[in-house]
Amino acid sequence: MNATAPIRIPSTRHVRSETLAPRPRRLTEVVTTRGQRRARPRVVHAVTAIAGVLAIVGAQLLLSIAISGGAYRISDLQQQQRSLTRESESLSEQLEIAAATQHLASAAASLGMVPATATSFFLDLATGGAVGAPGMPDSTGCGGACNLVPNQLTKSLPAVLPADGSGLPVGVQTQLQPAETPTTSLGIPAPVTH
């Protein structure tokens, strides 16, 4: 470095004064203060900031994946709920049809049950006898199986068991054998009690 070379200072005012009044060169050393040194940017800050940004971006990505994963799961579960609701409605529909009076009547008839000709009995305390409300003898002879009150829906149900109980489990079949029905002194048939 040439000792006489003018020092370039980027201020026109200084340039002017320098040309007017040159001064002897003074050796100066720029020393940073502790405060300045402390304020200087450090690598660790940069790393922290970048890591932070990356972490945020990463977390956002994961959250977004989780949300859309959840959306698929909700959608799946809703679908499942809908199909289960449908299934339950379909089953209760079948239950209602199976519980239809026509079906019960024809099932009862096929098990050998007949409509009662006396619909109720009362004990008469005055005479010690019994009185009954007579119903109608079954003129059709088919019990409830005549289908006089049609039901299109019960037609699709599986056929009820034959009257001899042959379709029943073995244990139940024996119970279907007609029991001896003794007659009481009043002339009213009574079942055997154990």
Add this chain to the structure above:
Amino acid sequence: MRGEERTRRTRRPGLRFGAAVALTLVVVVAFAVRLVDIQVVSAATLTQQAKDRRALEAPVYGVRGDIVDREGNVLADSVERYDITVSPRVALGFTELNGSVEQALAGIAGVTGQDPAALMQILAEDPQSDYAVLSKGLTLEQYQAVDALDIPWVYAVRVQSRTYPNGAIAGNLIGFLGTDEPLAGLERSQNACLAAQDGVISYERSEDGVRIPDTEVTEVPAVDGGTLKLTIDRDLQWYLQETTAKAGMHFGATWGSVAVVRVSDGAIMALTDWPTLDPNDFQDADPSVTGSRAFAIPYEPGSIMKPINAAIAIDLGTVTPETPLDAPYAKDFGEAGRITDATWHDPQLTVTGSLVESSNTGTSDIADTMPNEPRYDYLQRFGFGHGTEVGFTGESGGYLPELQDWDARTRLVMGYGQAMSTTILQMASAYQTIGNDGVRMPLKLVDSCTQPDGTVVENDPGEPERVVRSETAAEVRNMLEMVFLHNGVTDSLAIPGYRLGVKSGTAEVAENGEYGNKTVISYAGLVPADRPEYAIVISLGVPWSAFSSNLAPYWRDVASQVITMFHVQPSSGAPAEIPTTW
């Protein structure tokens, strides 16, 4: 040169700075204006545009309400069904995948029970079409079976449908739905309770069709229909429909009906029609049975009207149950002409005796004692000549001639149920009035409507109305018991333990203005007679036997069933005897 340039540039630094600031300001203002425009001025439009682009609207269907009996047994039920639709154009181009079209159609036919050739015909009808329906109304199981066939070119469309799990039980009352609207019965008259309102939802979805969470917006909520609860008892209704059918077939009749009305509140417990209608199958039904004959077609009631005639006369004070009548087998009533009875009997009958012997001449004597105006008023208050409070689809009010049309004969024969007509319910209602100490309760078939939110709206059919005095009603009940005890068919009617009040009726059916040999036979009565709980009427149209006494066992069968089902307590005591002759 160079120095000059530098000097010029360096001399005007403020201008440069100002330009930068101005430019920035312009940009900021431009952004601000645009921001206000987007956020405030055209916000609504833009939001709508955005939604239109992303959001889809879908209908949500409200479910039509059920019809249930008085115990909640379902009589009409809304269910989901599936229509299998297809694009013939796509289907016929898909011969390579998953087997041939024929195989696929055979698979569908195997599930639905259709003919594969018929399905092929549907496709072939318009091969360029994009829409055809292969099969309608599949159940969930059938739909799942079709779905399992994995045919890529069929689409299932969910549709609402209606089933009637109990078939023809109360079928004539319930009615049925057409494609667009209810066509008959309660389905029609109670549509306001049952009908659902469809709604609309909108939602946004991603490109692959997944609904974006939290984007579903209900634009119009769907409202389900209400549950309609009837006063009808399903099992009693079934039993009585069987009884009506048995009686109808036994007598070779063309129609039959039974009505059971609860005396205390006018609730219709059962109302049968024969022939019956199974609403599941209404398309194949005879159009003449698709309504309720019991409501729609009145008939001349005949002798079951006589106790009502006597009740009016007793309440007017023109006769008492013991008043002697001159009631020979045949009698000339002058201007009114000659009136005859069906059977021979002692001509010296009391008013009670005229009921026991079912004497037309005696009844005409009673009718003759009454002035027209008050009698007309009584008949109307008993419920004749106008429809009941039920307001059933196609209900008839019967025929009660206007006062000015009452000629000399009309006013006599109306006493025994000619020259006027009623429905079976109007007769049951009149007997209910006698049973309820002279107070007629408005009839009701609908108990309540339960809205989807649980609010129960009770059916209010109107106010009770006193028709005859309590003493009059008691006297008429006593007379009805005399009829039961002394009319000759006591054994066929008797229900041990219960006092009964019953009247039979054989009405000749007028054809072309003449009474011929066709008849309607009826029984009407109260159980038990000492403190009536139910009014029961049975009528059969045009049987081979004109003797109503043949119907007695059927009336007893109905009464026994009612007693058993509703736990009617046995009677005590015995009726006071009223002389039938003098």
